[in-house]
Amino acid sequence: MNNILNIASSRILKGIATEELDLYGAELKTEIQKKFSRSLFIREVDTGSCGACESEIISAGNPVYDIQRFGVDFVASPRHADALLVTGPVSLNMATALKRTYEAMPSPKFVITAGDCALDGGPFKGSYYVEGGAGRIIPVDLHIPGCPPKPLDLMLAILSAVKNLNNKKA
Amino acid sequence: MQYPEFLKLLFEKTGIQERAIRENGNEIYIAATAGNFRELCLLLHTGFSSPVMLYFAEDNIELRGAYTLYCGFLGKKIKKWIFAVLDIPKESSSFPGISKDVVSAQLFEREIKEMFGLTPAGSPDTRRLRLHDEIWPEGFYPLRKEFIGPVARQSTGKEYIFDRIEGEGVFEVPVGPVHAGIIGPGHFRFSVAGEPIINLELRLGFAHRGAEKLFEGKPAADALRLAECVAGDAAFAHSLAFSLAVEKAAGLEVNEETGINRALCLELERLYNHAGSIGGMAVDVAFSYPSALAAIIKENILRLNERLCKHRYLKGVNGIGCCELIKDKEAGRYFRENLGKIEEDIKLMKKILYSSVSFMDRVDTTGIVHKKTAEDFGVTGLAARAAGIDLDLRSIFPGVYKNTSFEMIKSEKGDALSRLNVRFGEAEVSLRVLGELINKIALNGQICGPVTVKKAGSGLGFAEGWRGPVIYWVNLNKNGVIERCKIVDASFNNWQALALCAPGNIIPDFPVCNKSFDLSYAGGDL
Numbered sequence: 065m066n067n068i069l070n071i072a073s074s075r076i077l078k079g080i081a082t083e084e085l086d087l088y089g090a091e092l093k094t095e096i097q098k099k100f101s102r103s104l105f106i107r108e109v110d111t112g113s114c115g116a117c118e119s120e121i122i123s124a125g126n127p128v129y130d131i132q133r134f135g136v137d138f139v140a141s142p143r144h145a146d147a148l149l150v151t152g153p154v155s156l157n158m159a160t161a162l163k164r165t166y167e168a169m170p171s172p173k174f175v176i177t178a179g180d181c182a183l184d185g186g187p188f189k190g191s192y193y194v195e196g197g198a199g200r201i202i203p204v205d206l207h208i209p210g211c212p213p214k215p216l217d218l219m220l221a222i223l224s225a226v227k228n229l230n231n232k233k234a
Numbered sequence: 235m236q237y238p239e240f241l242k243l244l245f246e247k248t249g250i251q252e253r254a255i256r257e258n259g260n261e262i263y264i265a266a267t268a269g270n271f272r273e274l275c276l277l278l279h280t281g282f283s284s285p286v287m288l289y290f291a292e293d294n295i296e297l298r299g300a301y302t303l304y305c306g307f308l309g310k311k312i313k314k315w316i317f318a319v320l321d322i323p324k325e326s327s328s329f330p331g332i333s334k335d336v337v338s339a340q341l342f343e344r345e346i347k348e349m350f351g352l353t354p355a356g357s358p359d360t361r362r363l364r365l366h367d368e369i370w371p372e373g374f375y376p377l378r379k380e381f382i383g384p385v386a387r388q389s390t391g392k393e394y395i396f397d398r399i400e401g402e403g404v405f406e407v408p409v410g411p412v413h414a415g416i417i418g419p420g421h422f423r424f425s426v427a428g429e430p431i432i433n434l435e436l437r438l439g440f441a442h443r444g445a446e447k448l449f450e451g452k453p454a455a456d457a458l459r460l461a462e463c464v465a466g467d468a469a470f471a472h473s474l475a476f477s478l479a480v481e482k483a484a485g486l487e488v489n490e491e492t493g494i495n496r497a498l499c500l501e502l503e504r505l506y507n508h509a510g511s512i513g514g515m516a517v518d519v520a521f522s523y524p525s526a527l528a529a530i531i532k533e534n535i536l537r538l539n540e541r542l543c544k545h546r547y548l549k550g551v552n553g554i555g556c557c558e559l560i561k562d563k564e565a566g567r568y569f570r571e572n573l574g575k576i577e578e579d580i581k582l583m584k585k586i587l588y589s590s591v592s593f594m595d596r597v598d599t600t601g602i603v604h605k606k607t608a609e610d611f612g613v614t615g616l617a618a619r620a621a622g623i624d625l626d627l628r629s630i631f632p633g634v635y636k637n638t639s640f641e642m643i644k645s646e647k648g649d650a651l652s653r654l655n656v657r658f659g660e661a662e663v664s665l666r667v668l669g670e671l672i673n674k675i676a677l678n679g680q681i682c683g684p685v686t687v688k689k690a691g692s693g694l695g696f697a698e699g700w701r702g703p704v705i706y707w708v709n710l711n712k713n714g715v716i717e718r719c720k721i722v723d724a725s726f727n728n729w730q731a732l733a734l735c736a737p738g739n740i741i742p743d744f745p746v747c748n749k750s751f752d753l754s755y756a757g758g759d760l
Binding site: 108111120161212 | 364365366368369370376381383387411412414415416417418419439440441442443444445447448459460463464465466467469510526529530532533536546547549754755756757759
């Protein structure tokens with residue numbers, strides 16, 4: 065079972081974004097340590113996304129990016145979360161669920177939206193069955209554009225959101 | 235059944251005459267009356283041993299004062315799609331439903347009912363499907379042309395009725411719509427006594443975005459970008475099926491190079507998703523080593539996608555009449571080199587999983603879908619093949635696959651292990667086919683741009699996506715603008731298979747069952 069090390073050395077280390085990743089990763093880790101003393105817990109909610117955003121958020125946690133090593137964790141319950149990450153244009157059926165998830169989080173909390181749909185509905189803007197963005201239901205602190213945003217974009221956005229925290233609360 | 239034999243039966247049994255039959259390439263449309271629609275559908279269903287593959291209505295009130303109903307079946311042997319067509323006059327608010335006899339029609343009839351306000355007479359399930367009673371008032375039918383949405387959200391006052399299992403010690407476990415993982419929204423209602431699940435019912439529609447309505451009024455090229463967002467992890471299959479439908483409607487032929495490029499993208503999409511699904515099954519039994527490996531494999535394929543198509547999820551690469559990849563020498567080398575690595579990694583992952591007794595114990599005989607059940611409920615794609623059903627659009631309509639070593643992978647038992655076996659088998663076939671296709675590309679090198687469609691017509695487009703068939707039926711007006719677009723993702727009917735396979739299993743095995751199908755919330759909910 066020493067194979068995984070072989071795979072790691074032959075595949076993931078010469079990735080496209082390795083240098084940037086380590087650079088921003090270190091910064092992210094320092095910032096999170098500063099603001100949260102330990103780590104940042106994020107709860108993700110899909111409000112009718114096509115699934116590509118979810119796939120990229122999951123990718124951010126794969127062994128290549130491994131966002132967990134910088135102190136970011138995705139948690140199963142809003143009760144445990146510091147931040148909410150919302151994807152999708154907010155289908156009418158999901159509006160209440162989104163609001164309740166937000167309300168279930170302890171304060172202080174912040175909200176990030178990911179992907180073009182979550183900003184204003186994106187390609188689904190104007191549909192009879194979408195609210196057209198998470199901002200119509202809950203307060204949003206930061207948006208990450210993209211269809212879908214890549215793992216590194218997600219990481220940079222989380223970094224910038226964490227950096228902004230003090231400015232907002234101070 | 236062969237076609238002449240079918241025609242003979244058709245004329246005898248239903249009294250339908252030859253002039254009621256219209257052909258459009260591999261599509262056959264048979265006009266029925268309210269009197270013989272049911273009989274015709276039954277004949278198609280049993281004669282071609284096909285479930286209802288797609289079933290929808292179209293608003294033709296302005297054109298001829300009627301809603302038109304299309305109920306489509308697949309003639310595997312004759313390689314044709316056969317539709318029973320029925321005009322429902324404006325004054326009539328119901329039509330003869332078939333779901334009492336043809337179970338695979340049930341979800342489609344519920345869909346038609348809420349989208350058009352047409353009641354399928356005799357249908358056993360009259361509940362709403364996607365427009366939830368809690369927020370959508372009565373009397374608003376989105377796919378009617380005259381539709382104007384309600385001013386405010388409003389409950390109908392009705393409660394969604396779940397099947398209720400009662401008895402000593404029986405309790406319900408509601409899950410969702412917000413799930414614990416990073417995944418789409420849906421509601422699962424388990425009835426449990428002790429550990430085993432007695433009943434599972436799914437309530438979906440949480441990801442409903444009104445996709446079909448949004449297609450209407452859009453030029454084909456714009457609508458193509460929307461098709462890519464119907465199900466993002468099957469973006470290419472949706473894009474391909476849509477573009478094929480438009481090309482069929484407009485009478486557009488694409489060159490072989492385009493066909494090869496498209497097959498290449500379709501197989502890449504299958505490969506990264508199969509790797510992801512297999513990894514997901516490992517995650518669900520807390521087997522982290524192969525799941526990490528699967529994640530690396532998936533990431534490598536996503537990067538390959540980006541190198542060839544400028545997009546990790548293959549969005550934007552397909553066009554109407556074209557599909558252009560980046561084909562410099564360097565890309566070709568990168569592709570071959572990585573394909574080799576991916577193949578090695580997948581082999582290793584298979585070895586690790588299959589040599590773990592505890593993993594095999596979790597998947598073997600878990601979540602069985604029997605062949606008969608799968609046939610009745612119109613289960614398609616990988617889930618159907620794992621239950622022993624011969625159904626792969628790539629072998630029925632081979633196209634560029636004809637000159638490759640493509641073969642359909644099948645298993646018999648219909649459990650999670652069978653689905654895993656089929657997944658691994660298909661990944662191997664995809665790798666092989668990709669290697670063969672990339673060699674063909676190197677030989678040619680024509681470039682063609684997207685075509686603007688300005689022609690009226692209707693057509694069916696389909697692709698065997700990684701979950702199963704993705705089917706689009708479009709009707710264009712004379713400006714090439716979409717009048718009606720019907721979408722069927724394999725997830726739509728296959729969600730039922732998940733509900734049906736659960737009873738008898740324990741709740742902790744449910745995630746394994748779920749991931750063994752790996753269906754799309756967005757693709758099913760539209």
